[in-house]
Amino acid sequence: MLGLNRKDSLLFVVVICLTMFAPFLLNPFPEGSELAQFNAGYPDLMQRFVIFGIFAIGFNILFGLTGYLSFGHAAFLGVGSYAGVWMMKLLTMNVIPAILISVVVAGLFSVLVGYISLRRSGIYFSILTLAFAQMSFSLAYSVLTPITNGETGLQLSLNDPRILGVSEVDGSIPPANLFGLSMRDSTELAMGNWLFTFNVGYYLSAVVMLIAFYVAIRIFRSPFGMMLRAVKSNQQRLNYTGLNTKPYTLAAFVISGMYAGLAGGLMVAMDPLAGAERMQWTASGEVVLMTILGGAGTLIGPILGAGFIKYFENIFSKINESILHQWFAFLPDGLEDALVFMVYPFIGKGWHLTLGIMFMLVVIFLPGGLVEGGQRLGRLFRRRRKTDTKPGAGATEPAE
Amino acid sequence: MGLLEVKNVNKRFGGLQALGDVNLSVAENTVHAIIGPNGAGKSTLLNCLVGKLIPDTGSVMFDGQSVLGRKPHEINQMGISRVFQTPEIFGDLTVLENVMIPCFARRDGAFKLHAFETVMNEAEIVDMAEAMLTDVRMIEKRDVHAGSLSRGDKRRLEMAMCLVQQPKLLLLDEPTAGMARADTNNTIDLLKEIKASRPITMAIIEHDMHVVFSLAERITVLAQGTPLVEDTPENIKGHPKVQEAYLGQSHE
């Protein structure tokens, strides 16, 4: 299908199904039930899943394939966001120009940063990208305030020209839209106690992510992708084989920068504002976490990682002490308190602690991330089944 | 006029004269060995040929063109392939992919953004790589991760990667270093086979005299950065200067 082999096609179809039916899949618990707080099927969160998915897919093209660890990718996302908001201020509230300009501006910026940073490798590369990102962050807060609106962040206003659109509709800023279809529009579907929300913004982002994912698969399977893996494996041999590694790494850097810009543009399309904190190095660290947690160098890993982190960030941080007490209420009082006391540091505001611990465990024990974990489980399961039944049942390899 | 012409090459590292007025001519379609005791400058000379080092003075001409100041990948594109002392391969890639990369390098040059083709649809390249693997009797290992190969197989694979590019000159840096006798003999056989099956020029840097005398048609003896003699293997064997250089070393 679409030039993919059978295994990749299968993976792609699975991802298409997951994203298209996400409003159902993420809302498994009936409205008003105890467990409804674990539902993730609301537009805002679903949008974040796919947008950060795009960001991580792009980061993985650089880090997963070439092994160059960038600590400054949030800068491209931030630059893309600013460009997108400006497009909405000056041109039109249609999201297409905003998204396109985000990709282009982030791409240009990544050519500059990549050209300089890639003259070094290893930790020097990491530190150079970090330095560039911090510089952009500081500049966005200070000198570039006319463009970025400093600490307040760049927002739309009623006075914006919007030369191809309208400045205001009924005294308020017109909503971001796709040829008139507002990003905020949602259709709700009630089935029994369940309530499902289908949001225009989510579906736009999901389609964009699917395209981005498809492109990533093609890159992974292309000669270009093979060269990038060769860069990671043995740069010296590549040079002595007649290949110039610089343009290969630069191309990977720029492509991943454009993915970051795309994610930034979509963020703006969903919620038209941009702030400098999106460029801070902790934000760059987050995309590193997502990619590693999911499985660097695998196709599906970054999407899994992004979804995993964003889900738990939202759900975990909503759980508070009283909810914990409810959960453990069936236990004797002393035990209940003790358990709540032990669990409490890891939830709510302590979510980052859980994240940090999980991340360390993954780096130490599971360098291949969740994907490798899944594969190990799969192998364990298959081995057990093989001893039960006849060997060689032709089980499919777990998705890469 | 040889395929490779090295003229008056000098290279200093601080106070150490690593190469002093080296002249060397490798004729087309011959196997030329460069031997010498440790520290004679063999590796330095090799690194000057492939663009890793730049000589202070002198010239290195390959096929009528200067290689000086060119980057390693450019020199490879001119037709020089190099085998390393410890096999340098792509350990994370499969054996077949390892051989396909040099094929792409030959066909598409130093860089091509072929991000939308699919590797396995490149029938021409796959065929070329598989034929090469059959040649070196490694075809049954085509889907194995190269990093998990035995040392002998890694060496074999590296040779395949160099040969598939059909280089005009193959440089071998101690191809049998650290090998057991049996492996060494296998490598000698492999090299003889390669030489017999196609027109190729080889320059071998080697310690092991058994290897040198089994393969070489011309031998250059290097000592303390300068060539002592250049002659046929028969004449080198009995040459007093050579014995002195080697015996002198063994007495230290």
Add this chain to the structure above:
Amino acid sequence: MDALLLQVLNGLDKGSAYALIALGLTLIFGTLGVVNFAHGALFMLGAFCAVTMQRILTLSYEVVDETRTDFLGNPLKVDVPYVQSWFGDSVGGGIIDWAVPISLLMAVPVMIFVGFAMERGLIKHFYKRPHADQILVTFGLAIVLQEIIKYFYGANPIPTPAPDAFAGSFDFGAMLGMQAGSIIYPYWRLVYFFFALAIIGGVFAFLQFTTFGMVVRAGMADRETVGLLGIDIDRRFTIMFAIAAVVAGLAGVMYAPINSPNYHMGMDFLVLSFVVVVVGGMGSLPGAVAAGFVLGILESFASMAEVVAFLPGINQIIIYLVAIIILLTRPRGLMGRKGVMED
């Protein structure tokens, strides 16, 4: 003239902190070959040692002061620190006042323990893994340490004052015969500078004049050869890690009065300290120290009103800019050895 002097002085305290953190980073990188992203967290832990000591010393019980009333007319309840009731008002009060210097005593064993635990428990297993893995696992550790501190101490900065004796400021202007009040410099900052010099001097002397230090220096230069000599280099490197942790911790303790400690102060310093290490030269101790001071002072010059008016925003980015230029023109840094991590 006085403006220039003021900027140099202003740069000294930040430069001291950079230098101390960079020194520890370099010790760890030079000896263990590990890139430690959790080093900033060690600095932060040090600062929180000061906070903890202050809290311990001010542990109080309530007494009712019959002579005074609160605004409702009830007898006023006063918190009296135990220390004060044990040692009397003047001595006890003095001890509380000197909480920050006293906490140096606590910080040393705490940081040695943390350093040992980190190296033996975690870092040891990463010697042979790629630098990227080292960065990632220590980055994770930094998040964990930071969140633990946040859990116990909250997210807000906690004021941790210096002893009253150092609360005032020098008036260098008047002292040097210039206009009075033109150069005002708090005592504590000067204390910090000399403290940093003492620590740096101590580390260098230790490396220079002890057998232990000699072996470590040899190990930094050529680890394999030293290993071949049959010297148990690993154990010494563990100790070096602990020393680096102590240096970072002490730097943090003394920095507490300058900037009230908060849980993310370590990360803020870490990014800049890394840049400092790179500028100084990866693996070069004198380079790290020199670059720390130079960049600290440079940053303070770049924030002068005249400079900012001429080049807006330069104060924000000067350090990064210098780092980028250095990395591109002289990759081994100002004083780095040739061939160490040059590519």
